[in-house]
Amino acid sequence: MSVTVDVAVVGAGPAGLAAAVAAAEAGARVAVVDAGNQPGGQFWRHAPETVQRQAADVQADGHGHHGWNTYLDLRARFDAAQHAGRITYLPGLQVWMAERSEDGFVLRTTPAVASAGAAPVTVTADRLVLCPGGYDRQLPVPGWDLPGVLAAGGIQAFIKANGVLPGKRFVIAGTGPFLLPVAAGIAEAGGKVLAVLESSAPSAWLPHLAAASGVPGKALEGAEYAAAFARHRIPYRTRSIVTEVLGSDRASGVRTARVDPAGRVRPGTERVYGDVDVVGFGWGFTPQMELPVSLGVETRLDADGSLVGVVDDRQQSSVPGLYLAGEVTGVGGATLAVLEGLAAGAAAARPDPGVPVKPPAAIARHRRFAQAMHQAHPVPAAWQDWLTPDTTVCRCEEVTAGDITEAREDLGARDVRSLKSFTRAGMGWCQGRVCGFAAACLGAGPGEAPGAGSLAGSAKRPLAAPVGIGELAALDG
Numbered sequence: 001m002s003v004t005v006d007v008a009v010v011g012a013g014p015a016g017l018a019a020a021v022a023a024a025e026a027g028a029r030v031a032v033v034d035a036g037n038q039p040g041g042q043f044w045r046h047a048p049e050t051v052q053r054q055a056a057d058v059q060a061d062g063h064g065h066h067g068w069n070t071y072l073d074l075r076a077r078f079d080a081a082q083h084a085g086r087i088t089y090l091p092g093l094q095v096w097m098a099e100r101s102e103d104g105f106v107l108r109t110t111p112a113v114a115s116a117g118a119a120p121v122t123v124t125a126d127r128l129v130l131c132p133g134g135y136d137r138q139l140p141v142p143g144w145d146l147p148g149v150l151a152a153g154g155i156q157a158f159i160k161a162n163g164v165l166p167g168k169r170f171v172i173a174g175t176g177p178f179l180l181p182v183a184a185g186i187a188e189a190g191g192k193v194l195a196v197l198e199s200s201a202p203s204a205w206l207p208h209l210a211a212a213s214g215v216p217g218k219a220l221e222g223a224e225y226a227a228a229f230a231r232h233r234i235p236y237r238t239r240s241i242v243t244e245v246l247g248s249d250r251a252s253g254v255r256t257a258r259v260d261p262a263g264r265v266r267p268g269t270e271r272v273y274g275d276v277d278v279v280g281f282g283w284g285f286t287p288q289m290e291l292p293v294s295l296g297v298e299t300r301l302d303a304d305g306s307l308v309g310v311v312d313d314r315q316q317s318s319v320p321g322l323y324l325a326g327e328v329t330g331v332g333g334a335t336l337a338v339l340e341g342l343a344a345g346a347a348a349a350r351p352d353p354g355v356p357v358k359p360p361a362a363i364a365r366h367r368r369f370a371q372a373m374h375q376a377h378p379v380p381a382a383w384q385d386w387l388t389p390d391t392t393v394c395r396c397e398e399v400t401a402g403d404i405t406e407a408r409e410d411l412g413a414r415d416v417r418s419l420k421s422f423t424r425a426g427m428g429w430c431q432g433r434v435c436g437f438a439a440a441c442l443g444a445g446p447g448e449a450p451g452a453g454s455l456a457g458s459a460k461r462p463l464a465a466p467v468g469i470g471e472l473a474a475l476d477g
Contacts, residue, residue: 001121003088005031007348008107008125010095010291013041014067014334015326016131017074018341019348023129024081026349031088031123033095035112039078041133042153043334044071045160065160066181066221067334074338092118094465098291104128104321105295108475110467120471127321127348131341132288134327137306139174139283139383140401140438143245145392148252152182152282165191167277171254173197173242174282176377177218180225182280187232194273196229197240197256199263200377208372214365217335241265242279243386246272251279263380283379286437287327289459295319299456302330304374305437307455313359315344323348332370339363381447393442394435396428404442414443415454429466432458 007023009016012034020032038049044065065071081087093109104126111118136151143149150166152174158166169192172183183196205212212218229236239259246253253276258269289307293299298310298318309317309324316323325340339362389402407413407422416432416439419425425439426432432439436458440450
């Protein structure tokens with residue numbers, strides 16, 4: 001099956017949903033390709049809908065969601081445009097290859113893992129808006145590969161999609177504001193949060209108060225979470241980390257410690273939490289850069305050390321006709337993603353470069369807040385000191401920290417691609433999405449951050465998603 005449109009949008013989360021609506025309402029014919037089975041992405045993930053349900057009766061109370069009214073508005077406009085034939089919605093599909101053509105772009109898709117019944121579709125579009133979102137950044141510690149250890153976002157997604165908890169007693173650890181809604185959601189769903197361990201400290205926000213004041217809604221969200229923590233008596237411990245997940249056949253506890261601003265463990269501060277069902281880790285988010293990198297967009301390192309795409313005032317990348325919105329321009333939250341998606345969709349529908357565009361001031365305010373957030377909640381510089389030589393880093397290929405250190409010191413493997421060649425780190429099913437950042441840091445060396453070239457090498461893949469060999473064989477030529 002083939003679809004030809006004016007604008008193709010990849011992703012139906014906050015940015016993609018907004019981009020599709022803006023482009024369709026500006027008169028463009030739009031196709032939306034999304035790995036999910038219903039619009040909303042990870043942020044607005046909710047229980048499966050029946051075929052007949054529309055936005056108006058999809059979890060109308062929005063319990064557990066922020067910005068739910070924004071979702072309902074975008075979803076109603078999305079459904080209306082789809083009903084009018086202006087949007088072709090292609091759920092349950094992943095783009096495994098994106099190519100530039102003489103007239104635009106060609107997207108080749110394959111069924112997502114959770115949507116094996118979907119049929120592949122080839123999408124041809126004059127312009128392309130990429131909104132693939134991001135995923136939880138993970139740092140390894142001894143025992144993190146035990147069953148019962150989840151990404152913080154995975155815990156939240158489990159609750160939203162299933163309405164039940166993956167355990168009863170939780171410890172949540174890492175850094176950043178995202179730990180707060182995860183812990184609050186667990187408590188609201190009936191779970192017991194033994195502790196939230198934040199590696200940073202509130203004082204880290206002091207140099208960034210001006211940026212924070214530009215987005216007052218974030219302070220209100222923080223107050224809501226503070227109230228939830230008080231109501232459920234959730235301990236919130238700053239400058240604290242998990243140094244080891246305890247257990248034999250599954251996680252049963254954690255060993256924790258206090259750290260200094262660089263992340264070095266303070267001797268004598270160790271503590272053990274026992275009788276733990278689930279340990280959730282969240283160290284920020286990593287943008288999904290496979291498609292932008294494969295199409296040759298200009299990239300840069302963001303304040304959190306992530307590789308992101310460079311865009312102009314119209315959200316257009318360095319590749320003409322290719323627009324980026326959401327986490328791929330820098331992790332900044334759902335509100336910023338929606339604003340960027342609206343701008344990108346409108347620009348893609350009316351691509352005349354002679355039409356002046358003034359980006360909404362709200363985009364600049366939220367981008368400044370995002371930069372402040374990254375600087376106030378950095379990945380601790382000394383996190384590699386938490387590892388032992390036998391700590392697993394790449395779980396798919398069972399590559400340890402000692403293996404990577406040996407390849408760096410003895411073989412000169414200091415970038416992700418070299419490490420992959422010498423140790424197989426990142427060669428498994430996830431293709432480095434889980435271990436890529438950590439492996440890049442280990443390759444750079446203690447206390448060092450990976451460069452843009454190393455991260456770009458990790459993101460650049462001939463196939464952006466797993467695809468059946470039969471689909472490859474069926475390609476022309």
